[in-house]
Amino acid sequence: MTQLETRVTDGAVLARESDTGRFLPTEAVSPHIAARRDQVAELLLYAEKTYEEIGAELGWTKATIAKDAVALGLERTRPGPRPKYPIPEPRKCGNPDCTEVVNPEPNVAARGYGNFCSIPCARRAAPGRVRARARELRTEWRRRADEEIARLNAAGYMTSRQFAAKRGVKESTVSQWISRGLLKAERRVIEGEPHRIVARAELDRFNAEEWPRICRRMGPRFPSNWGGERRRTWSRRLRAAVVGKLGGPKLKYDCEQATAVHRVKGTYPSWGPDRIAEVVNKTIRRAKPLTPKQVRGILARPLDELLEKLQRQTSGVAA
Ligand SMILES: [Zn+2]
DSSP, X not given: OOOOOEEEETTEEEEEOTTTOOEEEOSOOOHHHHHHHHHHHHIIIIIOOOHHHHHHHHTOOHHHHHHHHHHHTOOOSSOSSOOSSOXXXXXXXXXXXXXXXXXXXXXXXXXXXXXXXXXXHHHHTSOHHHHHHHHHHHHHHHHHHHHHHHHHXXXXXXXXXXXXXXXXXXXXXXXXXXXXXXXXXXXXXXXXXXXXXEEHHHHHHIIIIIHHHHHHHHOSSSOTTOOHHHHHHHXXXXXXXGTTTSOSSOOSSOHHHHHHHHHHHHHOTTOOHHHHHHHHHHHSOOSSOOOHHHHHHHHTSOHHHHHHHHHHHHHTOOO
């Protein structure tokens, strides 16, 4: 059998077809590649070298060696450096109260909470002495930070948190003012924590110039540029919490009238609202006589509930 005439184009091996003379892709591997693959297989299997090491040794790139490994069926599932630590077995979290299974990735020992599922678990399981020391350090850090802030206050500055408390807004609102340029603040790292500090003069300027503008724009009720459907939607949403608690529309009759209506209906159950209204209006004279519709409303609810509401209404207290 004669050696096929081959040619390599873009890494693909082409072989000349005997009858047509054309070069076509072939499964055949050119001899120099086959020779290299023998060496690669040996180094992969017996020397356990990485693609990079093999490439350096044979004078090829890592990528070529990787392709060879794939062609040989010897590719590593995890290319790259070998794990620094042995791949650990899954095990229960070191915190006895925790049921999580710890199945860390290789190299997790380098992350520092090896036997635990999380840092909180590792902390909880730490010996009391360690926890106490950690608390001590936190307290000490807090004390130093407070001292630094007190010094700043004495020098006429306040932190954005203090500013927010003074202005009665959230800290995030103050951040927004700062980022929109409404409030000038300086960055200052206090005990490793980033802070924005505001000078007292800037507070006075803000109160005089920006705050009235913000109030006009944002409230006290809805922002002044809200109108139409948006305003109605929000007004309904905000009112939803008090619907039914305010007691609905004011009743235009009194206890005496309501009691009379119930009494008449009790005595003459067959009477309709028109007749009851007529009879009650004859005995109890008011500037505005009862209407049949009001009689229907009175009879629709228990008398004691109605009287309670009427009393609240006359004493002027909304529930
Ligand atoms: Zn845990």
